[in-house]
Amino acid sequence: MDAALFDPVWRVDDLQWPGDAPARARWTFLIRHAVLAPSSHNAQPWRFRLEGDALELLADRTRAQPVSDPSDRELVISCGAALGTMEIAARAHGVALDVTELPEVRRPDVLARVRFGTAVSGAEAQSARRLYAAIPLRHTNRHPxxxxxxxxxxxxxxxxxxxxxxxxxxxxxxxxxxxxxxxxxxxxxxxxxxRPEFRRELADWLHTNDRSARDGIPAHAQGLGPLASLIGPFVARNFxxxxxxxxxxxxxxxxxxxxxxxxxxxxxxxxxxxxxxxxxxxxxxxxxxxxxxxxxxxxxxxxxxxxxxxxxxxxxxxxxxxxxxxxxxxxxxxxxxxxxxxxxxxx
Ligand SMILES: Cc1cc2nc3c(=O)[nH]c(=O)nc-3n(C[C@H](O)[C@H](O)[C@H](O)COP(=O)(O)O)c2cc1C
Known part of the structure; x- marks a missing residue:
């Protein structure tokens, strides 16, 4: 059985929105949801920097995939998915986020500067709560x-x-x-x-089911059983x-x-x-x-x-x-x- 199934990272249902707490506690709550977003090869190519009351979303280009994604297009899309997830979590708790995209020309790794904005309407918060409840339930499903x-x-x-x-x-x-x-x-x-270089890059992100890796795609998510899980990365790399x-x-x-x-x-x-x-x-x-x-x-x-x-x-x-x-x-x-x-x- 895969360790991720028991991973406390996914247990966000019990978290309480720290509405009146300092900004740091509110950002931490939102980041706990943001990291559950999908990302290409599950590379999770994001970092979050707290800057006073604001938050910067940064691209972590050490997690880039230069063969399949030479312009970092999917890397930035993945970071956008983390941002979108965070926005839903905030709206569900009554707050809009003010997002400034790529705020500094000379720092292209800063993808967004985010601040707490105005309160959203009750109807908007309610409709965000449907999506919010879906955050820990969404998984890429590679079955038919x-x-x-x-x-x-x-x-x-x-x-x-x-x-x-x-x-x-x-x-x-x-x-x-x-x-x-x-x-x-x-x-x-x-x-x-x-293409051998594509296969090598892909295989680096494929993991067997019993690995303790905190990123990449475990074999169960590729629909592979225990035996196929052991040879999956080898086959992906060499054939x-x-x-x-x-x-x-x-x-x-x-x-x-x-x-x-x-x-x-x-x-x-x-x-x-x-x-x-x-x-x-x-x-x-x-x-x-x-x-x-x-x-x-x-x-x-x-x-x-x-x-x-x-x-x-x-x-x-x-x-x-x-x-x-x-x-x-x-x-x-x-x-x-x-x-x-x-x-x-x-x-
Ligand atoms: C920009 C982007 C591109 C992706 N491309 C593929 C793909 O081509 N094939 C695939 O099986 N999964 C793809 N995925 C899904 C990721 O592999 C998946 O999100 C990641 O492994 C985490 O798993 P989860 O979505 O179940 O949380 C992509 C995800 C993103 C955000």
């Missing part, structure tokens, strides 16, 4: 999903969450559309599986798994109720951060609606498949993330997180 269609109002609710940040969500729900996108994902898998993964991803994409492409108006660090904030809101809305979610991001990590995706869907903006959604057939469990003492700095 039920393909029963998602209702129109539910799709609209998911789009509405991303629209708060200027991010468009394009859903692909019919067989033909899903098939075209699944082929792009499969093509990307075949290219990536052939061209492209054709196998391509076939599997094609099946998973087709069996999902919907594929979703998150599209930003352009490709800039500010919009990557906005994409991450949108992602956190969308995934927690999905969890609150009883939907499972997972990523098929390979198609957006490579230049040519990404351009094809943009062309095929006649997107005006840039595709940033490709997700699949549907009712879960099997549950997914929590993955490890670093302790918050490892990610908070104070001056």
């Amino acid at each position: 999903f039920d393909s029963t269609p998602i209702s129109g109002p539910d799709l609209a609710a998911l789009q509405g969450q991303a629209a708060r940040f200027g991010i468009e969500v394009r859903f692909l729900v019919d067989e033909g559309q899903k098939r075209r996108i699944a082929e792009l994902v499969a093509a990307a898998d075949r290219i990536l599986g052939r 061209d798994w492209g054709p196998l993964k391509a076939a599997r991803d094609q099946e998973l994409a087709l069996a999902s109720a919907a594929l979703a492409v998150l599209v930003s108006p352009a490709d800039t660090p500010k919009l990557w951060l906005a994409t991450g904030r949108a992602l956190a809101h969308l995934l927690l809305e999905a969890t609150a609606l009883g939907l499972a979610s997972s990523f098929l991001n390979q198609a957006v990590e490579l230049l040519l498949p990404r351009m094809r995706l943009q062309e095929d869907l006649s997107l005006e903006g840039k595709p940033q993330l490709l997700l699949r959604l549907g009712k879960p057939l099997r549950p997914a469990g929590p993955t490890p997180r670093r302790s918050i003492d490892d990610v908070i700095e104070s001056r």
Whole structure:
């Protein structure tokens, strides 16, 4: 059994909002939720610096993935997801956060400066509480999903969450559309599986189930049992798994109720951060609606498949993330997180 299943990091339900306490206690509460956000390869590439009453969200580029993410695009999206999660936790307790994105041109690692803002309305706090309750329940689920269609109002609710940040969500729900996108994902898998440097980078973040690592993807989250868990990282590093993964991803994409492409108006660090904030809101809305979610991001990590995706869907903006959604057939469990003492700095 994986240690993360008993990890106290995930036990946020018992925490009390320290409403009247000094800012440091309130930030600590919010950071405990922020670190539960998804991140590429579970690298958790974020740091938080307390600066008086304000908080800085910093990119931790020592956790970058230069082969799969050479411009740190996914790294910034991951940090945006932590920020979005924190905003939901604050709103659920009646407070809006004032976010200044990339506040200092000469310090590009400072992705956001955040301050406590005004009180939110009772209705807004109540709607944030639905998403807040979903924070410890959201897990990337790499199992097949039920393909029963998602209702129109539910799709609209998911789009509405991303629209708060200027991010468009394009859903692909019919067989033909899903098939075209699944082929792009499969093509990307075949290219990536052939590249030793990509395989090495991926294998560094894949862990067996009994490792005490506080980051990376444990085998249970990849759907591997105890035996396969032991050889998973070795196989990922040394063999061209492209054709196998391509076939599997094609099946998973087709069996999902919907594929979703998150599209930003352009490709800039500010919009990557906005994409991450949108992602956190969308995934927690999905969890609150009883939907499972997972990523098929390979198609957006490579230049040519990404351009094809943009062309095929006649997107005006840039595709940033490709997700699949549907009712879960099997549950997914929590993955490890670093302790918050490892990610908070104070001056
Ligand atoms: C920007 C971004 C890209 C991701 N890309 C993929 C992907 O291509 N394939 C995948 O299986 N998971 C992907 N993930 C999911 C992460 O692996 C997952 O969030 C992480 O392992 C933590 O697990 P959790 O989401 O269950 O908490 C991505 C997550 C983010 C934020």
